[in-house]
Structures are given as structure tokens and as C-alpha cells.
Amino acid sequence: MPPAQTSTTPALGGSRWNTFPTTRTMRARQFFTGAEPLLQGVVDALRSIDREVLEHQIHATLGLGTRETSLPLAVGPDSASAARELGAQAEKIGREIASWATATLDRLLTHRIPLPAGPLVVRSHCDGHLLTHRAADLLMGSRGGPVAMQLYNEWLHQMVLLRDALLPFTNWQNVPLLVTPTGLRHIESARDSFLTELLVRQIRHTSIVDFARHAVTGTSGPAGYGFDHDGGTVLPAVIGTPPLTAPRHLLTWRPGPVAGDTITYVPESQDYYAAPCTLIDHLPPAAAAQGPVTGRVVIGPVVDGTRTARIAVTHDGTTAHLDLGQALRGHRFAHQTAATDAATVGNTRTAELWTALRAPGLLWTQDGDVTLEATGQDNLVALALLGRLYPDNVVLRPAGHHAGPAAAGTNGPGRLIVDLPDHDVMERQDSPLETQ
Incomplete structure (x- = not known):
């Protein structure tokens, strides 16, 4: 049911379809429930209901590849990785919202939401969502009319905004979205910019x-x-998860005691091309480090609304620090081997992990391939290693897989191949952020 009304809250009905305060945060299911009066208004305004038509419409609008899709994103094996990840999100979230809608419609047909201020009549300008032929006939024909059509348009648009607002997040059902008396319409301009970039270039x-x-x-x-x-942190999903299988572009909401102004995480170096580099061949020879290497994220102080963060990696009482922003760049830009690729790596040398982590600048190789073994390491240690490698021709390879990389870059003369586990090496919760 929609949020409970109080004596100071205007009653539902007339032009008021929600009881949202000026600003508040709501999770996805809470917002969906708060928008149910719009669907109740549609049911009330129609002279007869065709449940199947309305169910098909929401699936068609929130799905990909349909005539009526609200997100004309064509995703295939050759699509950019960000488009593939966001497309999969759209499919998954859209199906869930559509299933909520089906269950809600069934309930409203027998247990209606009271509208104390009278039948809903909401002015909702056309938002360009294409209707199926049967839905257009139901809502705009003799069984419907302008009132039913505009109520449905507003509800459908709010569901599209809800789906799109959640696209960046892996744990989308837990994200606290900002909601106003106009629902989620406050994100329309930002959504237009986001989707335009997604559809016309590599976002x-x-x-x-x-x-x-x-x-x-x-x-x-x-x-x-x-x-x-206030109340949490949004950072890339790879932090604390296996880099080999983690999303490259999606974010995760992490609840926490953070309060106050919104603070942006920025990399220490905006232009890694200008960062100092070290040939991995010039590293001093060293025996493999004995004992575990551990990692934790340490956040820096706030400066003009921004802050940096580092991964602190420790071995045998010695700690090295690597910029978290550069590590995340390294993860996004790295290539991966294909399970079906049968090519051999060829003439490959090895480099020692702890020596590489402590090296100055970004590491690269000039002649042939170099392998770095990180299969027994903590997820943050593996991510930190990607922050030490120049992000060109870096290849992530599953442990025990000796096939060559698929579609590796060609700008550099050699490849840095990082052997990684495809599962959590340590069974533990995501490391909390520590303040310097």
C-alpha cells in the first residue's frame, strides 16, 4: 500500500497522486508502492479492464528490442562492455518492475486504494512512450479517454524513470533514491544526458x-x-570482489555512517599518460614473497568537495600505497582471456608481485609478455596490482588457464598478464573504508 497519510498530509485524489514530502529517499520497492495510486486511477477511469493488455505494455516498455521499448539499446557480443553491463541491468530490473506491476494490478482489481479527495485526474504531458496497438485502443478508445490515458502515461513514465535511475547499481533494490512530489521527474535532464551518451558513444x-x-x-x-x-558511499562494484568476475562499470551502494555534504572521489592523477613509468624489466630481482599480502582501502581528507583514496597493501610489516582511482582505471581497461581461446602465450617471463606493488610509477614491458601471479591474493591486493600497471595491454587470466588473451590491445610492445582467481580467495565481508 502507499505510504500512510497523516492529518497534515493532503489527501490522495484529485490532482494529487502521492503523499511524498518535499524531499525524501525511497528504495525501489517503496517508490513503486508510492506510485500505486496512479495505477488505481487507471483502473477506476477505464470502463472495462484488460489485464493482459496492461501487463504486456509494461513488459514491452521496459524490455529491450521491442517496438515499444523506452531504451533502444542494441546489445551484442561486439558491443562495448559498459553497454553490455547496463543492458543486462535494464533487462533484469525491467523484468522485476514488470512483475511487481502484474501482481499489483491483480490486487487493485479486488482491493482498491481509497482516494479520499475523489477520483484522480492528473495532467501528464506526453513523454513519448510508444503504446502497443491493443493498449492504445484500451486507453484511448471507447473504454478509456483522456483521464485514463494521462494517468497511465504518468505511471508508465515513473516506472521508466525508476528503471533507469537504478541502472548504475549492482544492489539496485537497496539504493536510496531521492524522491520529490513529482516522483522521479527531477532526474529527467540527467537521464537524457546519460542515455544520449550511452546510445551514441562509449559511455x-x-x-x-x-x-x-x-x-x-x-x-x-x-x-x-x-x-x-549522507548514509553511505557509492563506489565501483569491483572493490572487495574478485576483479576477474566483477563488473567493470557498475557501482555498489554501501551503507555507512557517512554524513554531511556529498563528497566526490577523484583519482590522484587525472592524466595517467603523463604519469612516470618504469620498465618492469628494470625491477630488481627478488624471491617470491613469503606469507600473505593484505589490502585495505584508506580514504583521504576532503579538499574542496573531493577526496582521494588509496589501497594500502602490507607484507611482513611493510606497507605500500596505490591510488584507488588508478586501480579502478586499470580494471576497466584490462582485457580478459576467452575460455575458448587455444593460443599459447609464447615467450613469457615472470615478475614478483610484492616487488611490482612497491615499484615507482606505472609498470610496462617493452619486449614480450610478463606474467604476474596473484591467484592466492586478497581481492584488494589483486586490484591494487592493476593500479601499478600501465593500463595498456594488461590481460586478466583465470588461474590455471594457459590460453592466450583474446582481443588484447596492440598499442604497446608487450603484454602484462595477471593470473587471478575467479572466486573469493578469502571468505570475508567487504572491507570498510578507513579514514587517514
Whole structure:
């Protein structure tokens, strides 16, 4: 049922379809429930209901590849990785919202929501969502009319906005979205920019973060790879999860005691091309480190609304620090081997993990392939290693898989091949962020 009304809250009905305060946060299911009066208004305004038609319409609108899709994103094996990840999100979230809608419609047909202020009559301008032929006949024909059509348009548009607001997040059902008396319409401009970039070019990570920030806070901010907001932190999903299998572009909402202004996470170096580099061949020879290497994320102080963060890796009492922003870049830009690729790696040398982690600058190789073994390491240690490698021709390879990399880059003269586990090496919760 919609949020309970109080004596100071205007009654549902007339032009008021929700009881949302000026601003508040709601999770996906809460917002969906709060928008149910619109669907009740549609049921009341129609002279007869065709449940199957309305069910098919929401599936068609939120699905991909349909005539009526609200997200004309064509995704295939050759699509950019960000488009594939966001497309999969759209399919998954859209199916879930559509299933909620089907169950809700069944309930409203027998247990209606009271509208004390009278039947809903909401002015909702056309938002360009294409109807199926049968839905157009139901809503605009003799069984419907302008009132039913505009109520349904508003509900459908709010569901599209809900789906799209959640696209950047792996744990989308837990994300606190900013909601106003107009529902989620406050994200429309940011959504237009986000979807335009997604559809016409390879979307930038900073654009995904900016749209996520609009959905959670209602505001924009400096370009970055994540942000703190009252009650939690939004950072890339790979942090604390296996780099080999983690999404490259999606974010995760992590609840926490963070409070105050919204703070943006930025990399220490905006242009890694200008960062100092070291040939991995010039590293001093060293025996493999004995004992575990551990990692934790340490966040820096706030400066003008931004902060940096580092991964602190420790072995045998010695600690090295690597920029988290560069590590995340390394993860996004790395190539992966294909399970069906049978090519051999060829003439490959090895480099020692702990020596590489402590090296100055970004490591690269000039002649042939170099393998770095990280299969027994903590997820944060493996991610930190990607922050030490120049992000060109870096290949992530599953442990025990000796096939060559698929579609590796060709800009560099050699490849840095990182052997990784495809599962959590240590069974533990995601490491909390520590403040310096």
C-alpha cells in the first residue's frame, strides 16, 4: 500500500497522486508502492479492464528490442562492455518492475486504494512512450479517454524513470533514491544526458557516476569515480570482489555512517599518460614473497568537495600505497582471456608481485609478455596490482588457464598478464573504508 497519510498530509485524489514530502529517499520497492495510486486511477477511469493488455505494455516498455521499448539499446557480443553491463541491468530490473506491476494490478482489481479527495485526474504531458496497438485502443478508445490515458502515461513514465535511475547499481533494490512530489521527474535532464551518451558513444565512467549521483542526491558535482552521501558511499562494484568476475562499470551502494555534504572521489592523477613509468624489466630481482599480502582501502581528507583514496597493501610489516582511482582505471581497461581461446602465450617471463606493488610509477614491458601471479591474493591486493600497471595491454587470466588473451590491445610492445582467481580467495565481508 502507499505510504500512510497523516492529518497534515493532503489527501490522495484529485490532482494529487502521492503523499511524498518535499524531499525524501525511497528504495525501489517503496517508490513503486508510492506510485500505486496512479495505477488505481487507471483502473477506476477505464470502463472495462484488460489485464493482459496492461501487463504486456509494461513488459514491452521496459524490455529491450521491442517496438515499444523506452531504451533502444542494441546489445551484442561486439558491443562495448559498459553497454553490455547496463543492458543486462535494464533487462533484469525491467523484468522485476514488470512483475511487481502484474501482481499489483491483480490486487487493485479486488482491493482498491481509497482516494479520499475523489477520483484522480492528473495532467501528464506526453513523454513519448510508444503504446502497443491493443493498449492504445484500451486507453484511448471507447473504454478509456483522456483521464485514463494521462494517468497511465504518468505511471508508465515513473516506472521508466525508476528503471533507469537504478541502472548504475549492482544492489539496485537497496539504493536510496531521492524522491520529490513529482516522483522521479527531477532526474529527467540527467537521464537524457546519460542515455544520449550511452546510445551514441562509449559511455565514460564519470558519466555513469554523475547520473548515479543525480539519482541519489539530486545534484551534480565534480567528475569522479564515486561519492559519499549522507548514509553511505557509492563506489565501483569491483572493490572487495574478485576483479576477474566483477563488473567493470557498475557501482555498489554501501551503507555507512557517512554524513554531511556529498563528497566526490577523484583519482590522484587525472592524466595517467603523463604519469612516470618504469620498465618492469628494470625491477630488481627478488624471491617470491613469503606469507600473505593484505589490502585495505584508506580514504583521504576532503579538499574542496573531493577526496582521494588509496589501497594500502602490507607484507611482513611493510606497507605500500596505490591510488584507488588508478586501480579502478586499470580494471576497466584490462582485457580478459576467452575460455575458448587455444593460443599459447609464447615467450613469457615472470615478475614478483610484492616487488611490482612497491615499484615507482606505472609498470610496462617493452619486449614480450610478463606474467604476474596473484591467484592466492586478497581481492584488494589483486586490484591494487592493476593500479601499478600501465593500463595498456594488461590481460586478466583465470588461474590455471594457459590460453592466450583474446582481443588484447596492440598499442604497446608487450603484454602484462595477471593470473587471478575467479572466486573469493578469502571468505570475508567487504572491507570498510578507513579514514587517514
